[in-house]
Amino acid sequence: MTAIQAARQNDGESSTILLIDRRQKIGAKILISGGTRCNVTNREVLSSDYQGGVSHFVKHVLEAFTPRETIDFFGQMGVELVLEPTGKYFPTTHSGKTVLEALVRETERLGIELKTGVVITGVEKEGNFFRLSGKSETESSLLAKKVILTTGGLSYPETGSDGTGFQIARSFGHTIVDTAPALTPLTTDDEDWRSLSGITLPVKLSFYKQNRKKAEARGSFLFTHFGFSGPVVLDISRHWTKAGLQEEPRVEASFLPDQNEAALGSVLEKKKNANPHRKLKTVLCEDFSLPARFVEVFLRKAGVSTDKKIIRLLLNCPLRVTGVVGYKKAEVTAGGVDLKEVNVSTMESRKVPGLYFAGEILDVDGRIGGFNFQWAWSSGAVAGRAAVKSLS
Template identity: 40%
Template sequence: MSDVVIVGGGAAGLMAAIFAGRAGARVTVLEVSNACGLKILVSGGGRCNVLPGASDPSDFFTTGSRNVLKRLFRTWPLDDVRTFFEADLAIALKEETASGKLFPASNSAKEVRDRLVGAAQSAGVTLLTRHRVRGIDHLEDGFRLRVRADGEDIELPATRVVLAAGGQSLPKTGSDGSGFALAAATDHALVDRYPALVPLRSPDAELRALTGLAAPVRWRALAGGKTRETRERPLLFTHRGFSGPAALDASHWVVREGATLRVAWAAMDAAAWEFALEAESRKRIDVLLGDFLPNRLVELLLRRANIPGHLRVTQMHPKQRRRLIPLLADFELPTDGDEGYKKAEVTGGGVGLGEVNPSTLESRSSPGLYVCGELFDTIGRMGGYNFLWAWVTGRLAGESAAASLR
């Protein structure tokens, strides 16, 4: 019998396994896929953005308590997580200057996955792949897991269970949402789920025709008459709508809150555009705008402002200028949906933070069961924040489960 059975061998589950194993527990990981950490392998375009260079609770979104978030991050500060990867797992990390993201110097997500698996094995953890957990029964003295393994139904006992089955984005990696069903069946209240960090669809054919173009923007999400968030990030046009860090980061406001997205092109507000026009008033307007934005986008903006590109700034009528400035500084990106879980990087919603003890991540409704990772109603923005969440909560769940046995 295992002391601790971990459901899911992804980012959070492997971290939980390492720390539970190192704390002396007999640990088994049950992973439905052929191998552990398949999502790590595809992360960051195969390079794995392991961590952000800096982090703050405002980089995360939850409908739960922000105090709980802060408390959880204090259990394993970012610098210490980084040291764990560099010193303990011996993965050299490099910071990408422009984005501040941390990647393995080898640019290999496989290195990250393999080192985590190796560390779990060195801590004595048993990793069982092709094991799908279909049910968890809470018994008086522990748990019984109902498992489908290689075409057979088996039952496995456990003293403690760590639920680390991930969300439901990119289901072909194994995280198909069954973790939410397991959480609900063990009496956890779930916050409504939705695809997050997801490309957005647009009904505007002219904007979709800009597919492949990228432009720097300051985006803001407006809901209920208020700006809910604003950030500076690149926006990418796709044949379906919008992607890139700006659209992905803003997507949860659109998908969850029905927010409207507005952008300031080149991240310049109205005053900055006015200043740019004044500073180079003898230039052709298309040439001037082309100094800041891709030409095809400039053509579209001038067409919508009904201004011929060959006009010099000084030749523009005040009315034309009044039409142009809002298009440059406060352009609405029309959206009519998202690209769903197949394209989403993470799942928003899930197990509410209030469902667990924030000091240990032990479930309040099923004592002896611990929750971690993407299953929670917490998402981070692009840039290594979602792995940071998985590492921090995975470690805490694994360590707490092992400590509770003593």
């Protein structure tokens, strides 16, 4: 996106746009994203869908290249997107390959030079130019008037993003806000929950620090053989990874997210009065659509308890979290280049003129739903256009 917008801005001018990637095949994350379907953007993208640096920065950038523009951008390249009831947009082919192929085709059409298999390990200012350095001769012969760093964060390192970009930014005096894996599954040592591996149900999760509620997320929850996963768990995970143990982080689940204690109490009471022989287990399975295996384990864990206690536990069930799966399986990295050191209208470094940033390398992380790609498209478009404009 960054190179394409730069080349479009260039519009027949002679400057060369070079797109460099360490991997032989670019766009690995696009291919694996959204369960290989690539959730390109969302129906509604607000700055409140993001964590990290200042939200007015995020708002400004999203307004400069909106989800509507993303949909039109891909539409013009022949990639039709379809809106799903969850608000997520996917290509109608349900394949990330369509998205990646369209982007690569457009870089070719615009004459963007693509250098793959080239690892950049350092960038230095040399007069009015930047000298790129790497492991071989190829890299050290690269001189550029402008450099846009879009090296991603630390998540899924096998896709190419191993944090080198942070080192380069640091070498120019940039502050890197502490990084942590985000959108990653949580682990538990609770064998009861682990035994429910494979079961999915809608859940509301609440995150507490020192007994104060700090965040809440709703969505699909999955028990796994190592702990907890599914969109709602991934969404809450960045709060866990960013918290220190001394802050006493805690996660609680409501397994009936649309109920509250009073309403659920009176419904159960009525059902009991109507048929005193019906077991609580049957009511929870049949009338509240909770999976039988889950209810069995849940009631066993609750022990011999009053209905009131069981209700309270169903709606505020502490989950013993031992950690996260980490960068290896994190969809995004929290933290990154401090937004305070970046110009919001151009994405140019406030420290080093001519150096720009876009995408996940910045201190912005979105929730599940196409928000991270939208951030990459928006910030990439702003940076690409601004870098070329400044050449004239």
